[in-house]
Amino acid sequence: MADISSMTGSSNKIINTDRVNINIDITSVNNRFLEIYLKMPDSLRHLDSKLRSIIQEKLTRGKIDCYISYALNATDSLNINQEVLHALANAVSQINKELPQSNVNALEILNYPGVISQEGNLQEKIDEEILKNFSEAIDNLKENRKKEGIKLKDALISRLDKIIELSSVVGEQLDKLVDLERERILSKISTLDISVNPERLEQEVALAAQRADVREEYDRLLAHVKEVRNILDKGGLCGKRLDFMMQEFNRESNTLASKASNLEITKVAVELKVVVEQMREQVQNIE
Secondary structure, X not given: OOOOOEOOEEEEEEEEOOOEEEEEEEEEEOOOOEEEEEEOOHHHHHHHHHHHHXXXXXXXXXXXXXXXXXXXXXXXXXXXXXHHHHHHHHHHHHHHHHOOOOOOOHHHHHOOOOXXXXXXOHHHHHHHHHHHHHHHHHHHHHHHHHHHHHHXXXXXXXXXXHHHHHHHHHHOOHHHHHHHHHHHHHHHHHOOXXXXXXXXXXXXXXXXXXXXXXXXXXXXXXXXXXXXXXXXXXXXXXXXXXXXXXXXXXXXHHHHHXXXXXXXXXXXXXXXXXXXXXXXXXXXXXX
């Protein structure tokens, strides 16, 4: 039995080393497909395809927003590119003339591409740290989504129990519908000063009872409840299957409402539509 996962979750990972500080922030919400949005400095754009591959290997649905940033620590292993720095200084000086209120932070200048010449394999180490920790951050996101999935499963089971409870009200009246329709028709006729052919009366009663017969809807409701329980027990990637079952539930509740011949069944149909809508909203978040 596989776990059920929500598509809603978040994950954050902060990595501090003697050379660099990295922040990885990931959020996930429901979506029909897998949509990935990566926001990171231009100096990390070469990692785009690798980061997307990590997500695609671990997730199948959801809108994934990823924010990655890093700041280099000032150490002796970092050299300032004087040529780039002077060019930036001239640009800042010109900006200050045009916009005296502007305020440029020295750390922002250091993080500007090309200002700091990185000795050795620093960029490779940064890439390695980001890829490793990004993968772990996605794993953490998956765990959070599983925890949310457990809550969704419990909520759905609770509402399935409610559907069984509502269906039992209908089930208790199935064998009474013909007699109730006969009484209703006879009651109407009694208010009119007319004579009715007994055979024609029975025909009308039979037709009215047929129109009000909700046994098939009742049976299908119970079958749908059983099928949804099976899907939840099996787990895994079941969001789309559950969404289809919500459409089936909605169809039965609409038919039940249109066929309702008394106040009790009408009330059941209305409450059933409310419960199905609540389930549908929850199912939208399941992967």
